[in-house]
Amino acid sequence: MKVAVLGFGTVGVGVYGMLAEAAGLEPGPVLVRPGKENEPFKVSSIEAIVNDPAVGAVAEVIGGVEPAYTYACAALRAGKHFVTSNKALVAAKGVALNKLAREQGVAFLFSAACGGGVPFLHNLALARESDEILSLGGILNGTTNYMLDAMQRLGLDYADVLADAQRLGYAEADPTADVSGLDALRKIMLACAVAYDRLPVEGLLNEGIESITAADVAHFQSRGYTCRLVVSGGKNADGGVSAYVEPVLLRVGAPECSVLENYNMARYEGKCSGSIVLMGQGAGRWPTASAVLRDLSGILRGERYMFSEACAEGAADNSGSVHGYYVRLPAALAGEFEAESVETDGEIARLVTAPLSVQAMHETVKKLRAEGASVFFAAIRQ
Numbered sequence: 001m002k003v004a005v006l007g008f009g010t011v012g013v014g015v016y017g018m019l020a021e022a023a024g025l026e027p028g029p030v031l032v033r034p035g036k037e038n039e040p041f042k043v044s045s046i047e048a049i050v051n052d053p054a055v056g057a058v059a060e061v062i063g064g065v066e067p068a069y070t071y072a073c074a075a076l077r078a079g080k081h082f083v084t085s086n087k088a089l090v091a092a093k094g095v096a097l098n099k100l101a102r103e104q105g106v107a108f109l110f111s112a113a114c115g116g117g118v119p120f121l122h123n124l125a126l127a128r129e130s131d132e133i134l135s136l137g138g139i140l141n142g143t144t145n146y147m148l149d150a151m152q153r154l155g156l157d158y159a160d161v162l163a164d165a166q167r168l169g170y171a172e173a174d175p176t177a178d179v180s181g182l183d184a185l186r187k188i189m190l191a192c193a194v195a196y197d198r199l200p201v202e203g204l205l206n207e208g209i210e211s212i213t214a215a216d217v218a219h220f221q222s223r224g225y226t227c228r229l230v231v232s233g234g235k236n237a238d239g240g241v242s243a244y245v246e247p248v249l250l251r252v253g254a255p256e257c258s259v260l261e262n263y264n265m266a267r268y269e270g271k272c273s274g275s276i277v278l279m280g281q282g283a284g285r286w287p288t289a290s291a292v293l294r295d296l297s298g299i300l301r302g303e304r305y306m307f308s309e310a311c312a313e314g315a316a317d318n319s320g321s322v323h324g325y326y327v328r329l330p331a332a333l334a335g336e337f338e339a340e341s342v343e344t345d346g347e348i349a350r351l352v353t354a355p356l357s358v359q360a361m362h363e364t365v366k367k368l369r370a371e372g373a374s375v376f377f378a379a380i381r382q
């Protein structure tokens with residue numbers, strides 16, 4: 001099967017290189033921007049690809065919602081299988097693309113969009129066929145994991161580890177999507193859609209790591225905790241789904257604590273299988289390209305969809321998920337929370353809250369920040 005590649009950046013170069021070696025697949029034309037067609041296989045018009053009868057599949061590795069969505073629709077309408085590594089595209093337009101691909105009888109697969117080289121969605125899609133998925137979670141953003149790990153192991157402050165992550169190519173010049181938790185949130189959206197037929201697009205909560213300080217890390221390290229940015233999702237008792245991202249304090253020895261540097265760890269809990277954990281490189285040219293190739297090879301074996309026919313957009317409900325939290329905030333605001341313990345250090349208070357819902361925690365902190373307070377919080381898992 002001849003595969004056209006849209007985009008020739010970090011992942012695109014990897015996909016094109018792997019296609020030359022893969023059994024049953026061959027590299028086709030590569031879409032680049034006008035003026036960049038400096039090699040015979042590069043073209044700058046999507047029509048040249050979708051109108052080429054020799055092209056059987058299109059792999060989109062441009063990123064962003066547009067023009068990726070327009071190109072995806074054009075490829076599917078032309079009867080080409082469509083594979084993407086683009087989580088922003090699938091989070092925004094996945095349900096529409098799933099419908100269009102099914103109408104056209106061609107594949108829509110996106111393993112690389114969640115977990116890079118870690119075959120999370122692929123395994124989840126298989127597992128939900130035979131088991132009930134009770135919960136989902138893990139560490140799905142390598143940039144923030146690198147930063148939290150470096151803060152803890154090297155005692156560095158936030159600005160220093162962010163600069164290091166940018167120098168090493170783990171963080172982009174604009175790191176907002178990573179450090180705010182948005183990148184990880186998009187991944188748990190996709191995992192919920194695969195596991196529960198519901199792509200949550202409202203009611204989502206994401207707290208990132210922008211407000212963590214070296215003093216916070218030293219504080220919970222001295223008490224035997226490690227901090228990680230963790231995604232969580234699950235099926236609620238009423239059939240709805242929860243989906244949120246927040247920093248979590250884990251007891252040393254928890255599986256997440258062994259995830260170092262920019263690695264990812266994805267986890268699901270099956271009713272019968274119990275807890276399944278997958279760990280590996282969540283990003284990078286070759287790990288990500290390998291996931292794109294896994295989908296393309298899967299098409300040759302008859303794989304077609306990761307979302308079921310019933311998959312629809314919906315809202316997340318995080319009011320039933322309850323934790324105790326570590327909170328650092330101005331001492332004058334300590335009374336905002338029902339606390340199990342409070343330590344005051346000058347104008348700063350560090351407290352452990354009584355259990356409260358994820359929804360209530362995120363909303364309270366949002367309100368305090370809107371009033372100008374500097375606050376960091378992390379859920380506590382024993």
Ligand SMILES: NC(=O)c1ccc[n+]([C@@H]2O[C@H](COP(=O)([O-])OP(=O)(O)OC[C@H]3O[C@@H](n4cnc5c(N)ncnc54)[C@H](OP(=O)(O)O)[C@@H]3O)[C@@H](O)[C@H]2O)c1
Pocket residue numbers: 006007008009010011012031032033061062063064067085086087088112113116282283284285288
């Ligand atoms: N990098 C990773 O480790 C990784 C891991 C998992 C998933 N992903 C996802 O994979 C996708 C690609 O990521 P990447 O890291 O490869 O990005 P990248 O290095 O920025 O590559 C994107 C490429 O697409 C090209 N492009 C942008 N708009 C285009 C257009 N309209 N027509 C033709 N080409 C266009 C860009 O060209 P210009 O340079 O000319 O703008 C660039 O060469 C993203 O959705 C990302 O989230 C990446």
